[in-house]
Amino acid sequence: MSPSVPLQEMIRAIRSARTQCEERGVIQRECAAIRAQFRQVDNGARSHNLAKLLYVHMLGYPAHFGQMECVRMIASPRYSEKRVGYLGAMMLLDEKQDASLLITNSIKNDLSHSNQYVQSLALCTLACMGSAEMCRDLAPEIDRLLRASNSYIKKKAALCAVHIVRKVQDLGELFAPAARSLLSEKNHGVLHGAVVLITELCERNPETLERFRKTVPDLVQIMKGLVISGYSPEHDVAGISDPFLQVRILRLLRILGRNNEAASDAMNDLLAQVATNTDSTKTVGNAVLYETVLTVLDIKSESGLRVLAVNILGRFLLNNDRNIRYIAMTSLQRIVGTDHNAVQRHRGTIVDCLKDQDASVKRRALELSLALVSASNIRSMMKELLLFLSSCPPELRAQAASGIFYAAERYAPSQRWHIDTILHVLTTAGGDVRDETVPNLIQLITNASELHCYTVHKLYRALLNDISQQSLVQVACWCIGEYGDLLLRGECQETEPAQVTEDDVLDALETVLQSHMSSPATRGFALTATMKLSTRILDNVDLGHRIRSIVSIYGSCIDVELQQRAVEYNALFRKYDHMSPYTSILSDKNTCLQVCDLLGLLGGSEEPLQPSPAPGLSLNTASTAGGDLLDLLGGLEPTPPAPGQIYTNTHTSHTMTVYEKDGVTLTLSCEKQSDSVLTVTLTASNSTDSDMSSFTLQAAVPKSVQLHMKAPSGDFLPARGAAKVTQMVVLNNPNKVGPQTQSYDALSYDEHQSVRGKVWSIRCKTTNYIREEENHCLISKINKAVAVFNKKLYHFPPPNLAFNSRC
Amino acid sequence: MSHDNSKPLMRFLLLFSRQGKLRLQKWFTPMSDREKKKIIRDMTTMVLARQPRSCNFLHWKDLKIIYKRYASLYFCLAIESQENELLALEVIHRYVELLDKYFGNVCELDIIFNFEKAYFILDEFLMGGEIQETSKQVVNRCIESSDMLQETMEEYMSKPAF
Numbered sequence: 013m014s015p016s017v018p019l020q021e022m023i024r025a026i027r028s029a030r031t032q033c034e035e036r037g038v039i040q041r042e043c044a045a046i047r048a049q050f051r052q053v054d055n056g057a058r059s060h061n062l063a064k065l066l067y068v069h070m071l072g073y074p075a076h077f078g079q080m081e082c083v084r085m086i087a088s089p090r091y092s093e094k095r096v097g098y099l100g101a102m103m104l105l106d107e108k109q110d111a112s113l114l115i116t117n118s119i120k121n122d123l124s125h126s127n128q129y130v131q132s133l134a135l136c137t138l139a140c141m142g143s144a145e146m147c148r149d150l151a152p153e154i155d156r157l158l159r160a161s162n163s164y165i166k167k168k169a170a171l172c173a174v175h176i177v178r179k180v181q182d183l184g185e186l187f188a189p190a191a192r193s194l195l196s197e198k199n200h201g202v203l204h205g206a207v208v209l210i211t212e213l214c215e216r217n218p219e220t221l222e223r224f225r226k227t228v229p230d231l232v233q234i235m236k237g238l239v240i241s242g243y244s245p246e247h248d249v250a251g252i253s254d255p256f257l258q259v260r261i262l263r264l265l266r267i268l269g270r271n272n273e274a275a276s277d278a279m280n281d282l283l284a285q286v287a288t289n290t291d292s293t294k295t296v297g298n299a300v301l302y303e304t305v306l307t308v309l310d311i312k313s314e315s316g317l318r319v320l321a322v323n324i325l326g327r328f329l330l331n332n333d334r335n336i337r338y339i340a341m342t343s344l345q346r347i348v349g350t351d352h353n354a355v356q357r358h359r360g361t362i363v364d365c366l367k368d369q370d371a372s373v374k375r376r377a378l379e380l381s382l383a384l385v386s387a388s389n390i391r392s393m394m395k396e397l398l399l400f401l402s403s404c405p406p407e408l409r410a411q412a413a414s415g416i417f418y419a420a421e422r423y424a425p426s427q428r429w430h431i432d433t434i435l436h437v438l439t440t441a442g443g444d445v446r447d448e449t450v451p452n453l454i455q456l457i458t459n460a461s462e463l464h465c466y467t468v469h470k471l472y473r474a475l476l477n478d479i480s481q482q483s484l485v486q487v488a489c490w491c492i493g494e495y496g497d498l499l500l501r502g503e504c505q506e507t508e509p510a511q512v513t514e515d516d517v518l519d520a521l522e523t524v525l526q527s528h529m530s531s532p533a534t535r536g537f538a539l540t541a542t543m544k545l546s547t548r549i550l551d552n553v554d555l556g557h558r559i560r561s562i563v564s565i566y567g568s569c570i571d572v573e574l575q576q577r578a579v580e581y582n583a584l585f586r587k588y589d590h591m592s593p594y595t596s597i598l599s600d601k602n603t604c605l606q607v608c609d610l611l612g613l614l615g616g617s618e619e620p621l622q623p624s625p626a627p628g629l630s631l632n633t634a635s636t637a638g639g640d641l642l643d644l645l646g647g648l649e650p651t652p653p654a655p656g657q658i659y660t661n662t663h664t665s666h667t668m669t670v671y672e673k674d675g676v677t678l679t680l681s682c683e684k685q686s687d688s689v690l691t692v693t694l695t696a697s698n699s700t701d702s703d704m705s706s707f708t709l710q711a712a713v714p715k716s717v718q719l720h721m722k723a724p725s726g727d728f729l730p731a732r733g734a735a736k737v738t739q740m741v742v743l744n745n746p747n748k749v750g751p752q753t754q755s756y757d758a759l760s761y762d763e764h765q766s767v768r769g770k771v772w773s774i775r776c777k778t779t780n781y782i783r784e785e786e787n788h789c790l791i792s793k794i795n796k797a798v799a800v801f802n803k804k805l806y807h808f809p810p811p812n813l814a815f816n817s818r819c
Numbered sequence: 820m821s822h823d824n825s826k827p828l829m830r831f832l833l834l835f836s837r838q839g840k841l842r843l844q845k846w847f848t849p850m851s852d853r854e855k856k857k858i859i860r861d862m863t864t865m866v867l868a869r870q871p872r873s874c875n876f877l878h879w880k881d882l883k884i885i886y887k888r889y890a891s892l893y894f895c896l897a898i899e900s901q902e903n904e905l906l907a908l909e910v911i912h913r914y915v916e917l918l919d920k921y922f923g924n925v926c927e928l929d930i931i932f933n934f935e936k937a938y939f940i941l942d943e944f945l946m947g948g949e950i951q952e953t954s955k956q957v958v959n960r961c962i963e964s965s966d967m968l969q970e971t972m973e974e975y976m977s978k979p980a981f
Contacts, residue, residue, distance in 0.1 A: 020932050027931075063935055070841060070934065072856070092969045099938055106849045129965050139947035141849065164961070167951060175947040178825055201952045208949050215825055246954045249909070256953040259906050299905035306903075338874045339904055372874040 018060045023067060039068055050081045058085060059096040066096075066103055079104050079111045086118045091130065094122070098133045107143035116146050123153050128164055131157075135168040139175040147176040151183050158190040163199040170194065170205025174212050184213050188220060195230050200247055200254055203234065207260045214267050225268050228275050232282045235261050239286055250294040262286070262303040269311030276312040283308050287320055298328070298336055302343075309347055322347070322354040329361040334370050341365065341376035348383045359384050363393070366400045371407075378408060382415040390423040394433060402440045409444040413437050417449065427460040431467055435484070439474060442481025450486050457491060468495040472512065475520055480529045486537045489524060492517060493541025496548040514555045517545065522562060532571050539566060539574060543581045560585055588797055675700030676729075678709075692741045698729035705729075709739055718744040827948020829910075830882055830897040831858065832941070834930065837891055839863040842930050843937055847948030862895050876904050887911050891927045910950065917944055920959055939965065 022042055029035035042064060049061045062081055069075035082104060085097025105112040115137075122134035135157075138150060154176060157169035173187045191213060194206035214221040238253045238261075247254035265283075269276040286304045291297040301324055308321040328340035341362065348355045362384065365377035378400065385393045394416070401412050416437055424430035434453050438445065457467050471488040479485050492499060499512055524530050524538040546559045563585070566578035671678035681693040698704050707727050713719045724739035827847050834843035841859060850858075865877060866886045877884040879897070885907040886895045894911045898904070915925075917940050922929040930937050943958045945951055952958050 023932055067934060070844065072841070095939070095965070095969065096935065099935060102942075108849060108851070127968070129961075129968055132961075136942050136946055140847075168946060171946045171949055171951055174827075174949065178827075200954060201957065204950060204953055212825060246956055254953050255909060256906070256950050259903055260950075263903075295905055296909055299903060299909055302905050303903050334872070334874045335876060335905065335908070338876055369872070370870075370874045372876065 019063045019067070022064050026067075026071070039071070039073055043068060043073070047077055050077070058088075059090075059093045062096050062100050066100055069103060075104060079109065083111055083114045083118075086115050086122075091127070094130060094133055098137045101137055102140045106141050107146075112141060112143060113145065116149055119146070120150060120153065123150065123157065128162065131165055132168055135165070135172050139168075139172040142172075142175060142179065144179045147179045147183070151176050151180070151186060155186055155190060158187065158194070163197070163202050166194070166197070167199065167201035167205040170202065170209050174205075174209050177209075177212050177216065181216055184216055184220065188213055188223070192224075192227070195227060195234075200257055204257050204260055207231075207257070207264050211260070211264045211267060214264070221267070225272065225275050228265065228268055228278045231261050231265055231268075232279055235265075235282055235286070239289060249296050251291050252294075252296050252300060255296045255300050258286075258300050259303045262300070262307050266307040266310050269307070271312070273312050279307075279311070280313060280317060283313065284317055284320065287317075287324060292327070295333070295335070298331075298333075302328075302339060305343060309343075309351075318351065319354060322351060322358075326358040326361065329358055329365065334368070334373060337365060337368070338370075338373050338376060341373070341380050345376065345380050345383065348380065352384075355380075356384060356386075356389075359389065359393075363396045366396060366404075371405055374404065375408060378404075378412055378415070382419060385419040385423065387423045390419065390425060391429075394420070398433070398436055398440070401437065406444075409441045410446075413441045413445050417445070427456070428463055428466065431456060431460065431463060432470075435470060435474065438481055438484040438487070439478070442483045445483055450483050453483075453487050454490055457487070464491075464495045465498040465501075467491060468499045469510065472499055472517070472520065473510075475524070479524055479527055482531050482534050485524055485530065485534050489521065489534070489537040489541040492521065493537075493544035493548075496541075496545045500549065514545075514549050514552055515558075518542065518555065518558055518562070521545075525562070525566075532573060535571070535574055536577060539563065539577055539581075543584075546585070676704070688745045690743045690745075692743060694739045694741060695736050696729060696738075697733045697736045698731060699733050701731050703729065703731050707737060711741055713743065716745065718746070720744070826899055828898055828902055828950075829907075829945065829948045830899070832897075832945075833859065833862055833893075833895040834937075835859075835863050835866075835893050835895070836927060837867070837893070839867060842892060842927065843934065843941075845938075845941060845945075862897075866893055866895055875908060883907075885911065889915050892930070910945075913955070914941065914944060916955060917958055920955070921962060 025042075026035055026038050029038050046061045046065050049058070058081070062078060062085060065075050065078040065081075069078075078100060082097050082100035085093045086101060088094060088097065101112070101115055105115070119134045119138055122130050125131050125134070135154075138146065138154075142150070151173075154169050154172050157165055158173060161169065170191070173191075177184045177187065187209060191206055191209045194202055194209075197203055197206065210224055210227070214224050235258065238258050241253055243251075244253050247257075249255050252258070265279050269279055283304055287301065287308070290300050290304070292301055305321040305324050308317050313321075322344075325340045325343050328336045329344075331337055331340075344355050344358070344362070359381075362377055362380050365373055366381060368374055368377065381393065381397065381400075385397075397412065397416050397419075401409070401416065404412055417434065420430055420433045424433070431453075434449070434456070438449070438453075457464070460467070468491045471484075471491045474484060475488040475492075496517060499517060500514060521538050521542050525535055525542075530538070542559055542562050546556055549555050560582070563578050563581045566574050567582055569575045569578060667679055667681040669677060669679045675698055677697050677699065679695045681695070683691045683693075685691055694709055696707065696709070705728050707729050709721075709724065711719060711721065720742040722740040722742070724737055726735075726737050729735070729737055829847050831847060832843070832845040833841065835841050841863075844855070844859070846855065861879065862884070865879065865884070869877075869886075875885055875887055877886065881900055882897045883900055883902065883904055884895060884897050885904055886893055887908060888894075894915065896907050896911055898907050918925045918930070918937060921936070921940055922933070940958070940962055943952060943961050952961075
């Protein structure tokens with residue numbers, strides 16, 4: 013063969029260009045020259061110009077100006093020009109180009125050329141880029157060639173017919189008879205083409221499929237010939253005689269035997285023979301075996317044969333060649349639904365493949381392992397899967413984690429095992445789990461009530477270890493908040509005892525709060541948990557202070573969510589303290605009592621409160637805008653005075669006990685001096701067995717009222733009421749701001765509504781936060797407080813007051 | 820059954836160097852130039868990123884990609900998802916053998932400087948996305964005959980072919 017010098021010179025020139033820019037320059041020059049050459053009428057060097065253009069095209073440069081040249085070259089009588097012309101047509105023209113139609117005539121002519129190599133060019137090009145119109149046009153010609161020509165042309169015509177059928181389905185009928193007769197050819201190329209054509213016809217048309225089922229015995233014969241025959245130099249590949257043809261026939265048998273008992277029976281023996289006799293030491297043998305297995309599994313084969321097929325796949329799993337292992341697993345994946353038990357037998361090998369180096373093999377092994385998990389093997393499988401999770405490549409983590417969760421949910425042998433498994437996953441791959449994992453796990457833990465102690469201990473320890481896995485930290489915080497008391501109690505049957513102090517727990521939560529690794533959601537969990545602990549830890553005042561101080565810091569946090577939580581929790585601490593079990597110990601003898609609490613709910617909670625004191629002592633105006641709306645509760649009128657006790661505008665004095673708790677009794681005695689002046693005498697006594705010292709009283713009044721406190725008689729309350737302390741307080745209301753406006757009963761309807769609405773909204777907000785973490789205990793306390801509030805509010809409702817919630 | 824249901828065994832065949840330079844491209848289904856360019860980019864990136872002793876099979880969209888490295892060239896064949904991967908490996912190997920027989924100890928340069936011959940050989944081995952001839956010897960004989968035909972014509976015309 014002669015080297016094409018001009019073409020090769022150009023190639024050399026392009027390759028020696030040192031930069032992309034230089035290369036572009038060379039190519040532009042060459043293309044210009046080629047274009048000029050194309051315009052010349054007859055040019056002995058036409059083919060080498062087109063070849064150059066095709067090379068340039070392969071480098072990625074535009075070459076559509078060569079399309080017409082292809083058309084011209086194809087029409088040339090010279091073989092060399094035709095050859096390059098047809099090559100150009102296959103590379104530059106496709107059915108979408110208009111120019112492709114122009115070559116239809118040339119192809120037609122060349123199909124009947126005297127030289128078979130010219131015919132072959134035409135057939136090849138038609139099969140490569142023939143459009144539907146071209147195919148329709150030339151189909152009869154192809155059919156003619158299928159019947160009467162030499163083997164070389166017949167085999168090409170067969171594949172051309174395949175292309176035609178793909179483009180124009182109706183023409184399938186045209187080729188069916190010829191295809192049938194081709195099966196009796198001896199030439200392997202023709203046989204192969206015939207089998208491909210028949211496969212195509214059967215896949216497209218069920219009736220044709222029915223007709224071709226009759227060919228099964230012929231196909232079986234051909235296969236047998238290939239399998240048993242001795243060495244054939246023409247077709248031998250590593251001891252297998254024509255593996256390409258064998259695979260193709262097996263594929264056709266698969267289509268013919270699918271859903272058909274008779275056909276499947278007819279091929280049973282053959283398949284068994286191929287499965288047992290094919291040498292599996294080389295890839296080519298395994299290719300045939302693989303196709304056999306696929307066929308066996310797809311047709312209605314008898315069970316013995318199926319087992320044989322699955323065993324072949326099992327052998328593949330042990331093969332050194334990674335490719336073989338990979339395809340074994342893909343095939344097993346396909347049948348794991350239908351032949352589950354057969355695949356289970358190979359579970360051990362599959363699980364071993366989890367440790368393979370190759371990522372594709374690992375992925376297949378993971379999918380298959382997850383499909384093989386069942387109730388009987390859950391424990392051992394989970395061990396392997398968890399081991400895999402800790403070392404698996406990052407792209408498989410999410411899939412592995414969700415697969416493990418799913419399997420655990422379906423087959424968990426016990427709740428504790430389930431919780432342990434989920435915790436393990438969160439510890440190893442917490443960043444790759446889905447968002448629903450956290451609430452799901454919380455739900456699971458809540459339901460496993462006997463495991464609360466165990467769970468909280470485990471989570472606490474996990475938290476101490478590592479606070480980077482957000483899901484784990486969130487669940488841990490929630491548990492600590494919810495079951496903190498169990499944690500502190502220390503003993504737990506299922507884990508080793510550990511002494512955890514309250515400060516340790518708070519330290520852990522604070523670390524989470526302050527860590528830069530914690531997401532805002534996680535911080536929210538930690539903050540709420542801290543707050544919840546205040547109701548769980550009852551006998552430590554310093555801790556209570558610590559909790560409050562932690563929470564109040566976040567009152568000025570930049571994150572709005574956290575800030576809102578902190579502010580509302582602070583409000584709860586301040587205003588609902590009396591409800592908190594924590595503050596029952598707050599009546600410390602050295603603490604000063606605030607007078608607003610006299611009228612508030614301190615020390616009382618649900619009991620009906622003292623009757624209303626004299627007007628003028630209501631301490632807060634109802635019209636505080638914004639600010640602390642909960643103060644209204646402090647200024648709340650308790651249950652309306654019993655008729656006999658309504659204070660009227662008289663000069664009589666009244667004495668009533670306003671506070672009585674823990675041995676301290678306080679009474680108020682009021683005397684109206686004038687229209688605007690009232691004297692109140694406060695008397696305190698102590699009925700406990702120990703003395704009280706540094707006893708002081710404080711009072712607060714609205715701005716419109718002037719307060720003047722006289723000196724108390726003393727600050728020492730001896731035990732058992734031996735002596736009393738009195739103090740006089742003078743109240744002056746010079747502007748005579750009517751008590752009506754300050755008494756709650758006299759609030760207008762709108763003001764009622766607005767107050768109630770605001771309280772309701774605060775309650776809703778608070779309970780919503782807490783509800784997220786399902787702390788029913790605190791919610792019920794808030795509800796009770798609001799109920800009490802409402803009771804008082806309702807007692808003098810205007811007739812048409814309708815309660816509406818505004819949250 | 821729909822027209823587009825059936826596709827040939829092979830979708831495309833690409834040969835590229837270790838630097839990602841394309842040496843041969845054969846497309847078995849019609850595709851726009853843009854699509855072809857994208858596929859070439861995707862294939863070269865994907866295949867060149869693979870570890871040395873990995874599996875030769877990849878998944879890409881709805882196709883299986885079979886690739887194998889011979890010296891400095893990567894052979895990349897895309898087949899339909901239900902086709903036999905091991906056979907595809909054999910197809911690649913057979914093509915390499917044919918090239919080797921023709922060029923005598925074939926190397927990348929042979930394919931660069933005689934790219935049209937590589938295509939002619941391919942067109943005797945595969946056609947329309949299917950295997951055309953299963954015998955090595957037959958393919959070799961045909962190529963030789965074609966070349967002979969070309970030369971005789973040239974001599975007759977006493978002009979070089981190209």
